Amino acid sequence: MAPLATASVRSDTDTVTTRSHLIYFSSTSENTKRFVQKLGRDAARIPLYAHDAPLQALEPFVLVLPTYGGTNGEGSVPKQVIRFLNNPRNRELIRGVIGAGNTNFADNYCAAGDIIAAKCNVPHLYRFELMGTPEDVDRVNQGLEKFWTLLSQK
Ligand SMILES: Cc1cc2nc3c(=O)[nH]c(=O)nc-3n(C[C@H](O)[C@H](O)[C@H](O)COP(=O)(O)O)c2cc1C
Numbered sequence: 001m002a003p004l005a006t007a008s009v010r011s012d013t014d015t016v017t018t019r020s021h022l023i024y025f026s027s028t029s030e031n032t033k034r035f036v037q038k039l040g041r042d043a044a045r046i047p048l049y050a051h052d053a054p055l056q057a058l059e060p061f062v063l064v065l066p067t068y069g070g071t072n073g074e075g076s077v078p079k080q081v082i083r084f085l086n087n088p089r090n091r092e093l094i095r096g097v098i099g100a101g102n103t104n105f106a107d108n109y110c111a112a113g114d115i116i117a118a119k120c121n122v123p124h125l126y127r128f129e130l131m132g133t134p135e136d137v138d139r140v141n142q143g144l145e146k147f148w149t150l151l152s153q154k
């Protein structure tokens with residue numbers, strides 16, 4: 001299994017920094033964590049608890065986040081992700097979003113990805129359910145390769 005968050009180091013300002021190009025949030029049910037592990041890429045996890053040291057990105061990244069909301073979009077973005085993106089340096093470095101969710105939520109499927117994409121003016125690159133299928137893993141890995149290649153040519 002690929003290591004997660006190997007690029008993260010604790011700095012003396014009590015912030016965890018990361019050079020990972022993939023940053024994700026996953027709650028205690030850890031579906032998103034399992035999906036990210038299957039990608040086999042270096043990735044950093046947004047901390048779960050308010051007392052955890054905040055995460056600071058140092059390189060451009062794609063954010064993977066699940067939706068937690070009802071049917072009207074209210075509260076769809078996990079508060080840990082809001083905290084992470086309230087840091088202007090993190091907002092500056094986000095380049096795209098991958099949404100996780102469950103199609104049972106119908107119109108609110110992956111709504112958090114839509115909200116972050118609109119707020120940060122970045123593309124919502126992909127949506128997947130729960131911990132993703134092998135096809136999702138292949139498509140995301142291929143898509144990320146293309147995405148970063150295109151961005152590096154700009
Ligand atoms: C209380 C609750 C609310 C949810 N709301 C939504 C929703 O509005 N839209 C959606 O697509 N998925 C929704 N989901 C599904 C989660 O996004 C999905 O289970 C995801 O895989 C959770 O990721 P995690 O285990 O990494 O936290 C909800 C799940 C729960 C438990």
